[in-house]
Amino acid sequence: MKPDEYIDHVVTEITDDALQQRLREELTEHWEDYSENADMKKTPKELFGDETLLARQVNAAIQPSTFATDVALSIACGVGTMIFFVLLSGFLDLDLENLSVADRLLRIISAGIGVVLWCGIAGFLSLAFQRRMMIRYGESKRKMILYAIAFLAPVLLLGFEESLGGVFAAMQTESFVAAMWKLCSLLATLGILYGLFAIPKRLLVRNMTRTDQMYVWLQNHVPLAIAVMVTAGAVMLIVDDVVTTVSAEGFQVLVIPFTMPLLLLYLFWGMVSLSIGAVLNLLGLSVMFGFWASVMVAIFIGALVPASFLIRRKAMPLAVKIAASVILPLMIIIPAVPHDVPSIEWRVPLVWDWDQLERTQLNVTYPWAASLMRRNDGMSMGYAAYISGEALIVMQGGGASYRVTRNGVPEIPSPDGSTSIFRGIIPDAYDPIPVGFTCDGKPLEEFIDTHMDTTAPLGMFGTGCDELAYHGKVIANISRNHGGALIDLDLAPDGLLAVSINMGSYDPTYVYVIDIKDVIGE
Amino acid sequence: MQFSTVFMKGVADIIVLRILDKYGDSYGYQLIERIAAESKDVFALQEGTLYPLLYKMERDGLVTSKRKTALNGKERRYYHITDVGTKHLAARGKEFQGFVQGVHSVFDWSFV
Numbered sequence: 001m002k003p004d005e006y007i008d009h010v011v012t013e014i015t016d017d018a019l020q021q022r023l024r025e026e027l028t029e030h031w032e033d034y035s036e037n038a039d040m041k042k043t044p045k046e047l048f049g050d051e052t053l054l055a056r057q058v059n060a061a062i063q064p065s066t067f068a069t070d071v072a073l074s075i076a077c078g079v080g081t082m083i084f085f086v087l088l089s090g091f092l093d094l095d096l097e098n099l100s101v102a103d104r105l106l107r108i109i110s111a112g113i114g115v116v117l118w119c120g121i122a123g124f125l126s127l128a129f130q131r132r133m134m135i136r137y138g139e140s141k142r143k144m145i146l147y148a149i150a151f152l153a154p155v156l157l158l159g160f161e162e163s164l165g166g167v168f169a170a171m172q173t174e175s176f177v178a179a180m181w182k183l184c185s186l187l188a189t190l191g192i193l194y195g196l197f198a199i200p201k202r203l204l205v206r207n208m209t210r211t212d213q214m215y216v217w218l219q220n221h222v223p224l225a226i227a228v229m230v231t232a233g234a235v236m237l238i239v240d241d242v243v244t245t246v247s248a249e250g251f252q253v254l255v256i257p258f259t260m261p262l263l264l265l266y267l268f269w270g271m272v273s274l275s276i277g278a279v280l281n282l283l284g285l286s287v288m289f290g291f292w293a294s295v296m297v298a299i300f301i302g303a304l305v306p307a308s309f310l311i312r313r314k315a316m317p318l319a320v321k322i323a324a325s326v327i328l329p330l331m332i333i334i335p336a337v338p339h340d341v342p343s344i345e346w347r348v349p350l351v352w353d354w355d356q357l358e359r360t361q362l363n364v365t366y367p368w369a370a371s372l373m374r375r376n377d378g379m380s381m382g383y384a385a386y387i388s389g390e391a392l393i394v395m396q397g398g399g400a401s402y403r404v405t406r407n408g409v410p411e412i413p414s415p416d417g418s419t420s421i422f423r424g425i426i427p428d429a430y431d432p433i434p435v436g437f438t439c440d441g442k443p444l445e446e447f448i449d450t451h452m453d454t455t456a457p458l459g460m461f462g463t464g465c466d467e468l469a470y471h472g473k474v475i476a477n478i479s480r481n482h483g484g485a486l487i488d489l490d491l492a493p494d495g496l497l498a499v500s501i502n503m504g505s506y507d508p509t510y511v512y513v514i515d516i517k518d519v520i521g522e
Numbered sequence: 523m524q525f526s527t528v529f530m531k532g533v534a535d536i537i538v539l540r541i542l543d544k545y546g547d548s549y550g551y552q553l554i555e556r557i558a559a560e561s562k563d564v565f566a567l568q569e570g571t572l573y574p575l576l577y578k579m580e581r582d583g584l585v586t587s588k589r590k591t592a593l594n595g596k597e598r599r600y601y602h603i604t605d606v607g608t609k610h611l612a613a614r615g616k617e618f619q620g621f622v623q624g625v626h627s628v629f630d631w632s633f634v
Contacts (some may be wrong), residue, residue: 019577026550026573026599033551051569056573062581 006044006051012315013055016062023058052220106254116256121261126216138351157440223321225262231329233262238333265326302327342501342510343479351496352513434491438472439465444489462487462502473519495520534575536618537565539584539611542603547590549598550576576601584610 007027014020034047048054099107209428236255306324309316316324341402437444462485468476478484478501488500495517501510523524541556542548548556550572557567579585584607592598 021601023573029596029598030550030569032596037555047569049568054570054574057570058577060579061574291619 001042003028003229007031009051010048010055012313013052013059013317015059019058019062034325043442079242085122110254113254114260116261124222127215134168147173186418204433219318223325226322227325227329229258229261230265231333233259233333234330234333237262298327298331302331342484342503343475344484344489344512345499347474347476348512349515350512351515353510365442377485433489437489438473439463440467440471441469444468444486469514470519475514475516475519491516524573533618534567534571535579535584536614537561537567537632538572538575538579538601539603539607540615542585542601543611546598547588547602549592549600551598553601579607583607 007024009269010027011024014023035041045051115475150323174430226290236258239255301323303324305320306316306328309320402451433444433446456475464480465478466480467474468478468486475497476499478486485502486499487502488498490498495515497516499512499514501512503510529558537557538553541553541560544560545556550569554569554572555565557565576585576587580587580601583604585601585603587599589597589600590600
């Protein structure tokens with residue numbers, strides 16, 4: 001690298017504008033003096049050190065010490081590591097009994113990949129943490145922060161009752177052995193966390209230069225690693241979605257570790273977007289406003305901000321790189337995501353369907369990630385529909401209800417305001433099933449919650465119905481390849497029928513309005 | 523000799539202050555050269571360590587800086603030790619002297 005290029009690289013990473021000019025001046029002059037006087041000729045990198053490292057040291061030197069931010073960041077590192085571990089251990093299944101050798105091997109490989117991934121992420125987070133601590137604080141303060149993390153992470157993650165409170169409660173209500181067991185589990189968690197942060201510290205102290213180089217290398221490659229991970233996870237989810245069959249179970253096991261980082265990001269984004277959605281609701285803004293606002297924010301953070309750095313030929317801060325590495329792959333992949341839409345052959349005129357609005361709904365609440373994760377999203381997106389006078393009323397589980405006029409235009413919000421409904425959670429939320437409907441020849445008297453029924457497709461919710469008929473006249477044939485079960489029927493006196501079809505208990509519900517007055521008339 | 527970063531971190535500031543105190547105002551390249559010469563090449567302060575250190579010391583009020591014309595006619599940024607820096611040097615220097623004497627007593631080095 002030429003001296004000018006090296007100095008440019010360093011200077012563009014300096015956060016303080018005034019110092020940028022000064023550092024450029026001093027490095028240029030120092031290089032000039034060195035070139036004129038020194039016998040041994042080094043490259044700029046050999047003389048000044050790694051450019052990213054130098055820039056970070058200068059930035060750290062001029063910034064006032066932000067103890068509270070560091071503690072918050074450190075706790076975030078600890079909690080992030082723990083959440084990832086809990087997610088992974090919760091999803092990976094190491095029950096190897098009654099499995100073929102191939103399936104056993106697959107599960108072990110999947111667990112292995114997961115553990116390696118977790119170690120990589122946890123190792124980088126702890127190395128980053130220790131390095132930051134070493135640059136800024138003395139030994140005593142570092143220890144204090146370390147203890148704070150080890151203590152707070154389980155409490156924050158599991159809640160007081162599940163961690164420290166659980167131990168106290170067990171001491172009072174359970175046997176001594178049970179209480180000691182809980183105490184030991186908690187101490188083991190603290191020990192693991194402490195070890196997780198203490199090992200990189202040993203490495204750092206013993207070999208500062210090498211670990212600095214390693215850290216800089218890792219840091220430079222983190223955005224790329226995240227982009228690859230997000231892309232791999234997203235693509236595997238899509239493939240998993242397409243090939244969801246019992247025979248593809250092995251593939252699903254392999255998918256788990258790759259989708260964990262995506263799930264972690266998704267949980268984070270879910271929290272943020274739910275908060276934004278709540279504010280928009282309070283402001284009375286339309287659903288579409290929320291949707292487009294979310295899209296614009298994603299484009300701004302994921303594409304426009306990085307592009308502006310590229311145009312100005314300035315080095316991107318790490319946060320911008322990471323944001324782009326998450327959002328850009330998703331922006332490219334999401335249009336290709338297949339949507340689970342019920343496959344229905346209507347034998348009567350279809351007046352209106354909920355498909356388009358359903359998609360919009362999901363994207364508003366969980367922008368971007370929703371399209372990928374929608375198979376796990378329907379729980380808060382169940383709908384019940386009934387026809388009232390001149391309009392169809394659709395009640396959204398956990399949210400507002402919508403009044404849809406017969407020309408299909410949704411009016412949001414409805415006069416009913418916010419109505420929280422969810423079949424199975426709120427009894428009597430649905431009207432009784434109209435008399436006369438049959439499902440595969442059997443009278444339809446109640447909708448079945450087959451959630452816990454192991455013979456039904458995973459998480460199926462509602463009554464599977466290949467052939468829906470009214471007084472012997474076939475209304476629809478519903479394919480159950482990817483779900484597709486009845487959860488609600490509502491018949492208006494003029495012959496309009498609202499049919500709610502659920503794609504699985506964690507999947508969205510679709511509402512259709514069909515005209516069966518000819519069937520009634522016969 | 524190359525010392526570990528952690529070891530150098532504790533003394534780098536007083537070494538720079540000492541050189542500024544002894545030789546008067548100096549710029550970056552001069553500081554590196556003078557530190558190497560004064561320490562008989564024992565302390566090879568890295569260029570990448572010097573500038574962040576100088577900025578931190580300036581932020582803490584131990585030194586000030588000003589652009590001046592050097593003897594060779596070129597403009598350079600000279601660093602100047604402040605009163606606070608002088609006091610800091612005296613205090614930390616004394617502390618370090620005690621430390622070195624302690625180590626000397628323990629090891630009984632004849633060449634110190």
